[in-house]
Amino acid sequence: MPETETVLDRRRMRRHVSLWRIAAIVAGVLALASMLGASGAFEGLAGKEYIARYSVTGTITEKRKELELLDEIAEDDEAVALIVFINSPGGTSTGGEALYEALRKVAKKKPVVAQFGTVAASAGYITGLGSDHIVARGNSITGSVGVIAQWPEFAGVLDKVGVKVNEIRSGELKAIPSPFHPLSEEGRQETQNMVDDSFKWFLDLVKDRRGIDTASVPGLEKGRVFTGRQALGHKLVDEIGGLDEVLAWLEKKHKINKDLDVVDKEPKSESRLGALSLTRSSVREMASEIVSGASDALTGGEASRLLRLDGLVSVWHPSEN
Numbered sequence: 099m100p101e102t103e104t105v106l107d108r109r110r111m112r113r114h115v116s117l118w119r120i121a122a123i124v125a126g127v128l129a130l131a132s133m134l135g136a137s138g139a140f141e142g143l144a145g146k147e148y149i150a151r152y153s154v155t156g157t158i159t160e161k162r163k164e165l166e167l168l169d170e171i172a173e174d175d176e177a178v179a180l181i182v183f184i185n186s187p188g189g190t191s192t193g194g195e196a197l198y199e200a201l202r203k204v205a206k207k208k209p210v211v212a213q214f215g216t217v218a219a220s221a222g223y224i225t226g227l228g229s230d231h232i233v234a235r236g237n238s239i240t241g242s243v244g245v246i247a248q249w250p251e252f253a254g255v256l257d258k259v260g261v262k263v264n265e266i267r268s269g270e271l272k273a274i275p276s277p278f279h280p281l282s283e284e285g286r287q288e289t290q291n292m293v294d295d296s297f298k299w300f301l302d303l304v305k306d307r308r309g310i311d312t313a314s315v316p317g318l319e320k321g322r323v324f325t326g327r328q329a330l331g332h333k334l335v336d337e338i339g340g341l342d343e344v345l346a347w348l349e350k351k352h353k354i355n356k357d358l359d360v361v362d363k364e365p366k367s368e369s370r371l372g373a374l375s376l377t378r379s380s381v382r383e384m385a386s387e388i389v390s391g392a393s394d395a396l397t398g399g400e401a402s403r404l405l406r407l408d409g410l411v412s413v414w415h416p417s418e419n
Contacts, residue, residue, distance in 0.1 A: 158189030188220030188413035201228030242414035
């Protein structure tokens with residue numbers, strides 16, 4: 099009898115353990131499904147059409163994962179259109195160029211419409227030019243058509259603290275401009291030539307995409323910014339409004355149902371471990387913060403903005419003067 103009870107107890111224990119295992123597996127599957135759903139992994143599996151939306155915010159730089167996502171949207175047959183929400187003062191000129199080219203590739207497959215937020219200036223405006231239609235708020239800040247090359251100069255500060263930078267260069271224009279030496283006239287002229295070439299590319303892009311004579315728009319070629327209403331008057335944007343106007347244009351122009359779901363898309367994580375992993379990019383960001391902090395101590399804070407952007411910059415910021 100005791101042996102029978104022992105056997106029954108063991109069976110009951112095994113059943114309890116099995117139930118707990120099943121519960122754990124179900125919980126794990128549900129958690130995984132939730133994570134995949136949040137990341138958009140299931141989008142398009144059911145064959146349901148939708149409108150994709152991608153947000154370009156903050157400082158614009160060339161990001162590989164961002165460009166890959168736009169390629170995926172272009173090839174996704176369920177994504178019948180793309181809304182690009184832009185809220186950015188700009189960034190690197192190459193970053194804006196890369197986004198522009200990626201959006202034009204998408205536009206060969208499906209309509210692309212830009213929606214401007216608080217600010218869509220400089221490289222942010224370059225990004226908007228990659229769309230087929232631009233909708234801005236009346237008080238959006240846009241324009242700032244121009245290119246700038248900036249760098250801090252520490253030569254005077256280094257002399258005061260007794261630090262000398264030694265270097266051997268292959269030519270007088272190598273590593274020019276440099277934060278460690280005053281800029282020569284030859285170096286200044288070559289830097290100006292580079293800025294002028296990039297600026298001409300920017301102006302030609304505006305002329306081609308907007309069909310306007312940029313010289314006839316007051317202040318445009320001097321880097322002026324405009325409100326959305328002013329931009330509309332100068333044909334820099336197509337319409338004043340928000341998401342409702344974006345969807346209405348898609349329905350009117352391309353017969354796309356405005357009641358379709360608008361699905362926000364995000365680039366895939368650089369790491370399989372996601373936010374729990376310390377990626378190379380996060381290490382670089384930490385290093386950038388350290389360098390910026392040291393530079394701020396010498397320059398009063400101006401260097402922290404400059405050191406984060408390499409190359410020619412198309413960015414708008416209010417003047418401190």
